[in-house]
Amino acid sequence: MRVISRRSGDDVQVFDEALEPLRIFPLPPDVWSWSVSSARDSLVYATDDAVVRIDPDGRERWRFELGPQGEWAGSFMIDAVFSADDTLVWVYAPQSEAGRGDLDEWIVLDAATGEPRRRFPLETAGQGGGQHALRDGRMLLDVGEGQDGGRVFLAGPDGEPHDFGWYDRVPISVAPDESQFMTVEHGQDDVAFHDLPGGEVRFRLTAEDFGADSVEFAGGYLDDETAIVVVAGGDDSWRHFRVGTRTGEVLGDLGIVTMEPDDLEPLGDGTYVITDTDGTLRRM
Numbered sequence: 210m211r212v213i214s215r216r217s218g219d220d221v222q223v224f225d226e227a228l229e230p231l232r233i234f235p236l237p238p239d240v241w242s243w244s245v246s247s248a249r250d251s252l253v254y255a256t257d258d259a260v261v262r263i264d265p266d267g268r269e270r271w272r273f274e275l276g277p278q279g280e281w282a283g284s285f286m287i288d289a290v291f292s293a294d295d296t297l298v299w300v301y302a303p304q305s306e307a308g309r310g311d312l313d314e315w316i317v318l319d320a321a322t323g324e325p326r327r328r329f330p331l332e333t334a335g336q337g338g339g340q341h342a343l344r345d346g347r348m349l350l351d352v353g354e355g356q357d358g359g360r361v362f363l364a365g366p367d368g369e370p371h372d373f374g375w376y377d378r379v380p381i382s383v384a385p386d387e388s389q390f391m392t393v394e395h396g397q398d399d400v401a402f403h404d405l406p407g408g409e410v411r412f413r414l415t416a417e418d419f420g421a422d423s424v425e426f427a428g429g430y431l432d433d434e435t436a437i438v439v440v441a442g443g444d445d446s447w448r449h450f451r452v453g454t455r456t457g458e459v460l461g462d463l464g465i466v467t468m469e470p471d472d473l474e475p476l477g478d479g480t481y482v483i484t485d486t487d488g489t490l491r492r493m
Contacts (some may be wrong), residue, residue, distance in 0.1 A: 210473070211476050212245045212246075212247060212249060213225075213226075213228065213474075213475060213476075213482060213490070214245045215490070216236070216243075218331050218415055219235060219236050219237070219238055220233045220234065220235055220236060221233065221234040221236060221243060221245065221252060221329065223249050224280050225249075225254065226271055226489065228482070228491075228492055231249055232249065232250075233265070233285065234252040234265060235267040236254055236265075236277050237254075237256065239256055239257070240254045240255065240256060240290055241255075241286050242254065242255040242286055242287055242288045243255070243451055244288070244289055244290045244291050244293045244298075245291075245383055246295045246320075247291065247293065247294075247295055247453035248295055248369040250265065251263070251264060251265075251270070251291075251295075251296065251352040252263075252265075253286065253289045253290075253291065253298050253320075255286075255287035255288065255289040255300070256287075257278060257285075257307070258274065258276060258277060258278065258320065259273060259288070260272070260273045260275070260276050260287065260289045260300050260323070261273075262298070262323060264376065267480050268309075270374065271322060271323030272324075272431075273300070273316075273318055275287070275302055275307075275326070276309055277305075277309075278307050278308050278428065279307065279308020279309055280308060281308050281335065282307050282308035282393055283306045283307075283308075283336070284335035284336055285303040285306035285307050285335070285336050285337060286303070286336065286338075286363055287300065287301065287302050287303065288300070288301040288337065288338045288339060289301075289341055289443060290340040290342060290348070291320065291342065292320070292342050292346055292348065292366075293342045293343060293344045293345075293346070294346070295318055295320055296319075296320050296321075297318065297320050297346070297366060298317075298318040298320045298323075299315070299316070299317055299318075299340055299342075299348045299350075300314075300315070300316040300317075300318060300338060301313070301315055301335070301337075301352065302315075302377065303334075303335045303336060303338070303352075304316045304331075305333070305335075306316055306334060306335065306336055308388060309461045311342060312330040312331060312332060312333075312337055313330070313331040313332075313333045313334065313352065314328055314329065314330060314331065314366055315328075315329040315331055315364065315370060316328050316329070317321055317329075317360070317366045322401065326366055327366055327367075327477075328370070329364065329370050331360075331362070331370070332347035333352045333354060333360050334357075335352035335353055335354050335359075335360075336352055336353055336354065336355050336478050337352075337353050337362070337429045338351060338352045338353060339353075339379075339380065341380060341382070341383045341390070343383065344387060345365070345387075346365055346366060347363060347365040348363070348364060348365075348407075349361070349362075349380055349383065349396050350362045350363075350364070350370075351368070351378075351379055351380045351429055353379075357375040357376070358374065358377050358395045358467060359375075359377070359378065359379055359395055359410065360372065360373075360375065360376065361373040361375050361378055361380060361392075363406055370485075371406070373408045375408075376395075377394055377395045377396070378392040378393070378394065378397050378401070379392055379393050379394075379395060379419065380392050381393055381400075381426065381427070381428060381429055382428065382429030382430050382436070382475070383395070383405065383430070384430045384433055384436075384454065384477075385430055385433050385477035385478070386433045386449065387405055387431060388404070388405060388433075389402055389403060389404055389405050389411060389454065390402075390405050390429065391429065391436055393424050393425070393426050393429070394424070396425070396427070396473045397424050397425070398414070398415060398420070399413050399415045399417060399424060400413070400414050400428075400438050400452075401413040401414075401434070402410065402454060402457070408457075411429075411457070412456075412457035413457075414438070414452065414457060414459070418459060419438065419440045419448070419450055420442075420444050420492055421440035421441060421448070422438065422442055424438065424440050424441075424442050424447060425438070425439040425440060425441055425447060425470040425471065426471070427439040427470045428449070428475070429474070429475040430454070430475055430477055431451065431475045431477070431479060431480075431481065432477060432478065432479045433454065434453065434454055434455060435451050435452065435453060435460065436451070436452045436454050436455060436475075437449050437451060437452075437463065437473065437475055438449070438452050439470050439471070439473070441470065441485075447467075447470045448462055448463075449462065449463040449465060449467070449473060449476070450462055450463070451463060453479065453484065454490070465486070467483050468484050468486075476492075478493075480492055480493060
């Protein structure tokens with residue numbers, strides 16, 4: 210099951226499967242990207258110029274320096290994520306936007322020491338990225354290039370990144386059995402379900418198929434057979450629909466209300482977590 214965590218102020222709270230608090234990791238105030246290990250005993254975070262691994266007491270285990278920003282640095286966010294087996298930390302570094310070089314980098318670090326294993330140059334100019342760890346050691350990456358769309362890559366630590374050749378898809382989630390993944394079109398017009406690893410489209414549903422105006426960058430796989438797609442209407446409201454991942458059939462509205470469109474977190478085992486009105490987590 211996924212690690213359940215959330216940020217609260219300058220801390221990251223980690224929960225067990227019963228949503229009981231397990232531990233708290235302290236964070237510096239300027240951190241936006243962080244990842245908890247699957248063992249729930251360590252955390253990595255990224256600042257504008259470094260990636261750091263800490264223990265639950267906040268003690269720094271290692272620090273990987275990315276270097277100072279360039280004179281013409283823009284707006285960017287580094288993403289750091291543990292591999293599925295916790296042995297590696299994958300870092301998407303938007304070096305171009307940070308003014309540190311002409312090409313972005315995808316960096317693979319040894320999770321025990323912080324030493325680099327591989328550095329993949331990417332011909333992108335991203336402002337940020339999102340990563341999805343696969344059980345076999347590979348990582349799925351999407352690079353957000355603002356109004357220019359986005360790029361999607363798949364790589365293992367020992368091979369070269371595969372570029373899917375897309376400029377208009379944003380990965381949202383990977384199926385629990387890792388046979389497929391879900392993307393939303395950059396303009397939020399549709400949601401598509403793709404074979405993994407090839408990326409071939411199994412089926413596509415438009416916002417109109419849900420009676421909505423747009424598809425949110427949210428949702429994910431409830432289990433191998435069912436995904437949750439979040440859509441928005443013209444009245445600033447959103448709804449959560451179940452979709453059959455084998456057939457593309459829209460199975461119905463969940464009929465729930467969440468604080469934000471992306472507040473619902475599917476766990477892949479048939480359950481999901483939302484935030485209650487008093488701020489506590491609720492598993493359903």
